[in-house]
Amino acid sequence: MLDRSFTLGRYAGIPVKVHWTFGLLFLFIIYIGVESHKTTLEQIFFILTFLTLFFCVVLHEYGHALTARLFNVHTRDIIISPIGGVARLERLPVKPKEELLVAIAGPMVNVVIAILCFIGIASFAGMEHFIFNEQSDQIDSFPKFVVAVFFINVVLFFFNLIPAFPMDGGRILRALLSMKLGKTKSTKIASIIGKMFAVGFMFYGLYISHYVLVVIGGFIFFMANTENKQVILEDRLHSTKIDDIKRSEYTTLYLHDKMEKAVNLSLQQQENNFLVADLEGKLIGILHNLFIRDAIQDKRTHEPVSTFTSTKFHVFTPDMSIYEARHKMNELGLSIVGVGNSEEELVGVIDHDSIVHFMRMTSR
Ligand SMILES: [Zn+2]
Numbered sequence: 001m002l003d004r005s006f007t008l009g010r011y012a013g014i015p016v017k018v019h020w021t022f023g024l025l026f027l028f029i030i031y032i033g034v035e036s037h038k039t040t041l042e043q044i045f046f047i048l049t050f051l052t053l054f055f056c057v058v059l060h061e062y063g064h065a066l067t068a069r070l071f072n073v074h075t076r077d078i079i080i081s082p083i084g085g086v087a088r089l090e091r092l093p094v095k096p097k098e099e100l101l102v103a104i105a106g107p108m109v110n111v112v113i114a115i116l117c118f119i120g121i122a123s124f125a126g127m128e129h130f131i132f133n134e135q136s137d138q139i140d141s142f143p144k145f146v147v148a149v150f151f152i153n154v155v156l157f158f159f160n161l162i163p164a165f166p167m168d169g170g171r172i173l174r175a176l177l178s179m180k181l182g183k184t185k186s187t188k189i190a191s192i193i194g195k196m197f198a199v200g201f202m203f204y205g206l207y208i209s210h211y212v213l214v215v216i217g218g219f220i221f222f223m224a225n226t227e228n229k230q231v232i233l234e235d236r237l238h239s240t241k242i243d244d245i246k247r248s249e250y251t252t253l254y255l256h257d258k259m260e261k262a263v264n265l266s267l268q269q270q271e272n273n274f275l276v277a278d279l280e281g282k283l284i285g286i287l288h289n290l291f292i293r294d295a296i297q298d299k300r301t302h303e304p305v306s307t308f309t310s311t312k313f314h315v316f317t318p319d320m321s322i323y324e325a326r327h328k329m330n331e332l333g334l335s336i337v338g339v340g341n342s343e344e345e346l347v348g349v350i351d352h353d354s355i356v357h358f359m360r361m362t363s364r
Contacts, residue, residue: 164194246348
C-alpha cells in the first residue's frame with residue numbers, strides 16, 4: 001500500500017508514475033485554490049500553476065533519465081511524490097564524469113525553462129510583470145502565470161543544487177570529488193557535508209519556527225546516511241572477487257538421490273542450494289532452496305532430486321566481481337553457480353547465501 005503508485009503514461013520508453021500520496025496533495029491543492037481565491041480566473045490559474053510545477057519536475061527528471069541513456073544506463077521509471085520526483089536509474093553511472101553530467105542535466109532543464117519564460121515575458125509582455133506588489137500578488141493573467149513558472153524553475157534549480165544527498169547538488173559534489181579522491185572517500189565527504197547542511201536546516205527551522213524546514217532537514221540527514229552506506233556497499237561488491245567468498249566445501253547431489261538428503265544437509269550444514277550431477281557425475285543442474293522447502297511442505301521428501309532439479313548450470317570464473325555475479329545470477333534465475341575456470345575444474349561454489357552474508361557483513 002505504501003509504495004502504491006499509478007502510471008500516467010510512458011514517454012521515450014520510460015513510465016511516469018505518480019505516488020498515491022501525490023493524489024492527496026493534488027486534492028488538497030484544489031481545495032486551497034478554491035478556498036483562497038476569489039475569482040474563477042484566479043482559481044483556474046492557481047491549479048494550472050500547480051500542474052505546470054508538476055510538469056517541470058517531470059521534465060527535470062527526464063533531463064537525468066535521457067542523459068543517463070547516453071551512457072547506456074536505463075531508467076526503470078520516474079516517480080513523482082509530494083516530496084519531489086525521482087528518476088530511478090537501473091544502476092549508478094560508473095565514471096565520475098558521467099555521474100556529473102547525469103546529475104547536472106536535471107537542474108539545467110529548469111534553467112532552460114526559466115530562460116524561455118524570461119525571454120517570452122521580456123519580448124511579448126514587458127518587464128513590469130516581474131514586479132509583484134500588494135495589489136497584484138495573484139496570478140490572474142497569462143503573463144503573470146509565465147512569471148510564476150519562471151520563479152518556480154529558479155527555485156527548483158537552487159533547491160536541487162543544495163550540496164546534500166539526495167539532492168542533485170550532493171551528487172554533483174561527489175562526482176567532482178571523485179575525480180580526485182575515488183568514490184568511497186568522496187561519498188563519505190559529500191555525505192558529511194550533506195549532514196552538516198541538514199543539521200543547519202533543522203536549527204534554522206527551529207530558530208525561525210518553520211517546522212517544515214526541520215522535517216526537510218531530518219529527511220536530508222537520513223538520505224545522506226543511506227546513500228553513503230549504499231555506495232560503500234556497491235564499491236565493495238565491485239572490488240571483491242567471487243574467489244574470496246566461494247565455498248570450497250560443498251556437496252554435489254545426484255539425480256537419483258532422495259530429497260531427504262538435501263533436507264538433512266540443509267538442516268545440518270547450512271548448505272541450502274546444491275549442484276546436481278547425473279549418473280556419470282556430470283554436472284547438469286541445480287537444486288534451489290525454495291524447492292527444498294516445497295518438498296518439505298508438500299511431504300515429498302521421498303521423491304528423487306531429479307523431480308526438483310532445474311536444468312540450468314553455470315560456471316563463473318574466480319576473478320568475476322561479486323557485483324557482476326549477483327547481477328548475472330538474478331538475470332538467469334540461478335541460486336547457485338560453480339566457481340572455476342572450466343566445468344571440469346571447479347574450485348568451489350557461490351550461492352545466494354554467500355552473497356547475502358557478504359553484504360550483511362559489509363553493511364555493518
Ligand atoms: Zn534532479
